Amino acid sequence: MSLATPADSPAVDPAELVKDPYAVYARLREQGPVHAVTGTDGLPAWLITRYEDVRHALADPRLSLDKRNAAPGGYRGMALPPALDANLLNMDPPDHTRIRRLVSRAFGPHQVTRLHEPIRRTAGRLLDAMAPRGRADLISAYAAPLPITVICDLLGVQEEARGDFRSWTEALVSPDPEHPGRAGDAVRGLLGFFTRLIADKRTRPADDLMSALVGLRDEEDRLSEDELTSLAFLLLIAGYENTVHLIGNATLALLERPDQLAAVRADPGLLDNAVEELARFDGPAPLAIRRFATEDVPVGGVTVPAGSTVLLSLAAAHRDPRRFTDPDTLDVTRDVTGHLALGHGIHYCLGAPLARAETRIALSALLERFPDLALAVEPSELARRPSMRSRGLLALPVRY
Template sequence: MTAQPAPVFDQRLLRDPHRRYNALRDQAPVHRVRTPDGAPAWLVTRYDDVRAAFTDPRLSVDKRFSGTDGEHGSSLPPELDAHLLNRDPPDHTRLRRLAAAAFTPRRVADLRPAVEKTVSTLLDGLAGNDHAELIGSLASPLPLQVMHELLGLPTQTSVDFRTWTNTLLSADANQPAQSRSAMANMRRFLIEQVAHKRAQPGDDLLTGLLCVREDDDGLTDDELVAMLFLLMFAGYDNTAALIGNAIHALLTNVELAEAVRTGSLAVDELVDGVLRWNPSFPLAVRRFAREPITIAGQTIPAGDRIWLCLASANRDPAHFTEPDEIGIADMRRPHLSFGHGIHYCLGAPLARLQTTVAVASLFDRFPGIRLAVPVQDIQWRESFRLRGLVALPVSL
């Protein structure tokens, strides 16, 4: 008999997700839960099971395998839904190949001067002040400006895009109308940018995606709009949260901050430590069982939805020596925050680059920086899908 879904995604989890996920992982490796949208699902909590599930061909990211006929498979309209994270091979293989042909390591590496310049300009805006709020002045504007630079989009749309993503990530279940409006506005904006770039191509990723061809194959208009949505949505909010989480980690850990200042800990190692300890993306994209499947002794029926809990897997004591601490010993151990296998995050190098530059530049420019409020007064965003700060007030 299938267990009744438990209401896991509640205020307790919002207030202290790591404590809640730790308790669930200690109780059992797999839980039958009710998700925020009201659907039943299975939550996988342990490192080995999550890592194996990422590459299990019996699990699909395509909502057509949902046992609810897609009712709870995705809240996105079809035009924004046809992206990499919702497609299995061979469709995923094709889309990933075409995207990778334009989103190359060289293109990301070439962005470093632009990232450094943007960070320097943002920090210039803080100079001369005794206090600052770093989410609004650094963590949020940086990835938005970088993403607009990468794609060749007008920078004046940054505020609009930030508003749309905040609406989509809200934990408020009573705003479907606002979410639909935000998605419609995002889609309209992206369609307009594709049309503009076709008429006036440039040296940017969007032009590259428009032009990339392989064996006379290219991205359709719907695929291109969905790809842009994924790049901007994931590339903005997850990176903004990661930057804030990394700065927060240093401001609340004296030994860690000292290790970075003295050079005994490289900033890129710190970033991986934060990705494990406090990932901005706590849950991987939902999956569906193509057939009955057993995970850690629990049989899951075909069509059921499965969530892989990255926040829990990354603190599994079976794999990390100090799972609840951001200790240097665990920073070189592989985490799962960017996924694993064919769905490993395409934008991971760009997220790492921005966070590394932002953190290193901030602490170099303001070596005496510290929190301006007690640590318990720091407010986290109320979202099941994103782990990030509402604000980060500091004394410079």
């Protein structure tokens, strides 16, 4: 991302934005609430940086998720086939309302509570495998397999069918500019994966969410075939990707701050609030999903023209001192009510209760099993994935 106007805006180094987005966004936030930028696709966009403006924009119906509201030639996102593109992240009401209502019950607090024990068992099994080694990459050994196991179990994906899922997801979320063909390969792999999964649930329905969704399509005609496939795609991607990096970022933040780690160890009752603060402090999504202005929209004294692509910086909003006192400090006792890590308004994260439960259980089990858990490398040696839209660690070497 680079600044296009105004002329006196500070330059934005993409590498610095990956390494430390908070310092970059702090400069932008203090200079002004809204900036005209050049997005990662090389096209113009408007970046909103202050908490109140971001919160309002997240719920503003004039800012649409439907790509058809982009100005002609004004948006160049990843090209997905209709069978993967017809999902909630590209929809406004009434379609968004209809489809969200169909699946919201599966992710409600009562249903998620039933998953707590299976999540604990999965976490325990992964930690058992780690224990004898004394050292591990916490991402590949724990933070990644835990949520993929949980969401695949929920949807009814057989274990032998999960092997390529992480590599496909990585290729889509964090494309490698040196190997541009991998993203296309991932799209084809995922489309084939979901086509086979749906066919399997049609012939062998079971007591799982995917079978229920197929029933909504085939028996009640409440989903189109593309909507069914896209919904399965979104549930797996969203249920996996953000939770992996929330667990990884949270663990690193605690290991780098012994006082906060000690507070959580001394009072496990702090974990629920700690998860909220950790999501604010270093969440997995620096930017919300892009929006498109359906009319001229005034934001912070600036008029965003109709058809413009709008980027909402959650990372900047969460470090805004106008909303959070001493925002660059991690404080697991902080009243973090109103953070935006899981969204706001009608597009609030459908899987928020599940993401919270997985992160809390993952951290609790990890800290209980390994009381001497520590980084196995210097923090400066840790590498982040090369993405400005998804903040996660490539690896997190630990010893115990």
